[in-house]
Amino acid sequence: MMMRGPYARPLRLRALCAVLALLVAATTHAGVGETIYRQGILLSGEPLQAEREPGMHIEGATAACINCHRRSGLGMTEGRRAIPPIAGRYLFHPRAANADELDLPFVEGMKADRDPYDEATLARAIRTGVGADGQPLSYLMPHFQLDDVQMASLISYLRSLSPGPVPGVTTSVLHFATIITPDADPVKRDAMLEVLTKFFDDKNRYTRAESPRLHSSRRMMFKVNRHWELHVWQLAGAPQTWEAQLRDKLATQPVFAVISGLGGRTWEPVQHFCEAEGLPCLFPNVDLPVDRQSDFDSLYLSKGVLLEAELIAHNLRASKAGASIHRVVQIYRAKDIGKDAAAALRTALHDEAMTVVEETLGAGASGHELNALLAKSQPNDILVLWLRKADIAALGRPPARVARVYLSGRMAGLEQAPLPGKWRGLTRMAYPFNLPDRRRVQVDYPLGWFRMRQIPVVAEQVQADTYLVCAIVSDAINHMVDTFVRDYLVERIEELLEHRIITGYYPRLALAPQQRFASKGGYIVRFRDSNGTSLTPEGDWTVP
């Protein structure tokens, strides 16, 4: 019977409250703990509050656990400080006599000879900074203000962190995938796959039989040599179908991480898939990466043409020609990455008093049409050509009185760009790599490795990058010992990358939390001669 009259509203309200309470209860242990841990935001939407000592107040994102204990909950090493793991199994594990008896994957800062936490002592540690043994924790550990419900949510989240076996890892095999989009360049595809295959062969040469877990000293807990297995995920069809294809492939063959890969016009669906699955997507070969600050799993060697746009903007500003610049005219092909690069340059020049216009060349337009478009240039125009090699080769006579021309090095073919001699005096090229003569030693190493394995060099930069990525991932896996946790792989790479000596096409590589592009700068170069590949940098390595 439906109730009416004055009692109806309160009852409805009560019902609504009950539903809300149920919703709150349902989310308490799932999302709330994660939001506190990662973002420092409480259930109410208020910032998490904490203090290190009276007057040393922190709140919100600055107070979030993730800053020190990392997304994996496995802690980190900073300076001489090993920030301990707080993933549940490290907190609640019974005391062991020594590290050898501690049946937990090794991470820096783990403790064997400590009483386990229980819910009450852990809540005390989080609120008052007193450890399971009754002793004060580190000065760096803040004292958090959390009520019982939110404390329970946080502890529940800690229990869920880095739980147990990870898909794609067996006692004897580590599974990796590499992803190739259907519009990827077929020559680069084969070149990349040959490097990957040979690297995996090399890795597996000494792991034909399963090796026993080696016991060792307290700080080194080695380790089964696992066979590395590569799965090539070749996508087909339209980009909007890629995510479903990838989900199917992952369900059929779980992998620990995605290594290298090759893209074309867009990588967005692949990145979206990796982020949704929490799957590390390690340094694909793409000219147009996805630059999304909130993403975690997707790492790149370079920001590609987006970096080139920033370099060109920086050069335009720095050249102080701004006052005399009439227009910046950007030309790109429809259905190619130049459109995105042009948008990035437009954004970068937003505060400058320059007119920026874009001209689109049809996807199937001829060289004649390109030259007709160029002929429309006005005196003192700055041209920015987001065009590929074939278009560069088809350039006719430069338009009269154009002030300057910029090329995208990545799209035009770097020093191999087939730029006609008449254009060379006018033209500068964004070059987001180390200069050829300065990277020789760094690139000789992979080139020597290719020679020894009879790998033909047909796409040097893609092949050198692919080799570099294999070496980076291999180093990181070695440093993980047996702790196969996907977030931890990304975190190890963030920490280790800066130490690399062989950095291929890049002068240096470095990452950190919230840094997703390892090489940050580049050059603006000019061709030295009317033909040939010699370059002259205009200025130093620049981080725009």
Added chain:
Amino acid sequence: MTDTNPSWVRTLAVCGVLVLIQTDALADDDASEHHAHAARRTTISTTQQYAIPEVRLIRDDGVGVLLPAEMNDGRPVVVNFIFTTCGSICPLMSQVFGQFQRKLDTDARQPHLLSISTDPEEDTPGKLRQYAQRFGARDGWNHYTGTVEASQSAQRAFDVYRGDKMSHTPVTLMRAAPGRPWLRIEGFLTPDELLQRYRQLLSTG
């Protein structure tokens, strides 16, 4: 450029003398932060002599500057090294700088606070300005970036370079005036302690 100082200061500094170790109710560490006795906070103060390298840095306002000129304009200087994507040590050091600066509001001699990035390729002037804002930096507190080489030169000159940004340790340096010795404090200070050390340094010259 080299500061000039009485030879006894140089001798003591070279010998690593004038070491003052203060243990507070909480702190410092060595290998493991959550170890029971690691919870006490210790600072180690030494008097040092540093030659400020002639490196060009980019200040947070985008202006290129020479480090000696920034440090030798007559104001007392207080220096630390940070990077903006650092999770634990730097935010704490920057919070202390921010609170220290606010506590100094009424002091006649305002110091110049300098925070030099150890990750200069990431820390563009714009990112440094955002970072400074996060910690309430006011006029008189500048952040600096530049080339990797320039940042490393500055780090080496003040003996804080540890090979990579993640290996850093908390160090605060201060000097009362150009030509005077540097007070080097390793470990975490509270804003009140920093204020006390600063005033003490100025009063003793």
